[in-house]
Amino acid sequence: ETAVFQTPNYHVTQVGNEVSFNCKQTLGHDTMYWYKQDSKKLLKIMFSYNNKQLIVNETVPRRFSPQSSDKAHLNLRIKSVEPEDSAVYLCASSLGISGNTLYFGEGSRLIVV
């Protein structure tokens, strides 16, 4: 049963537009993540927050900015999207920042035309 909720599930937009993806978890976890999955299925972490604090910030373009209002929410904003931003963006959560299991949402597919 899904407990990590992402919206929207699918979004088509033009180059240069701004896009936001929202994520909420109801598992009581304190750590949340954004992953990007490209067309070859490669999964790469982008950001991680623990109790609203940024703890992992991979090398991603500056047009990507995460936002966390509380430990149950982590949004991702992309300013001025580029064609290479077309991908599936997956939100996940875990209890703690160390070895615990991550639980994923169903993903948000972005298509940039």
Add this chain to the structure above:
Amino acid sequence: AQKVTQTQTSISVMEKTTVTMDCVYETQDSSYFLFWYKQTASGEIVFLIRQDSYKKENATVGHYSLNFQKPKSSIGLIITATQIEDSAVYFCAMREMVTGNTRKLIFGLGTTLQVQP
């Protein structure tokens, strides 16, 4: 740098047979955490099973089990009595240390499993 490698791109098996998917990893950590996830056709990524490096016993959950060979840095996933609905992409993953206690989950490239009737 830490790394997770899945050499099998795709596997096809007959229903009700046993399949093993390979995964090798590289790490300098003395204590680490290994996972297998499944991504269904809908795109959902589901946690299947985990192995903590300090545990000698192979993890087992339902019809999933692990073949953990620490000296070989290997963590194979075994699925017994496969079913059609096991058809999916299977990802091996490891929690890689970032700094202090902070770890991020890194993934292999995945193995596509096709279970034939």
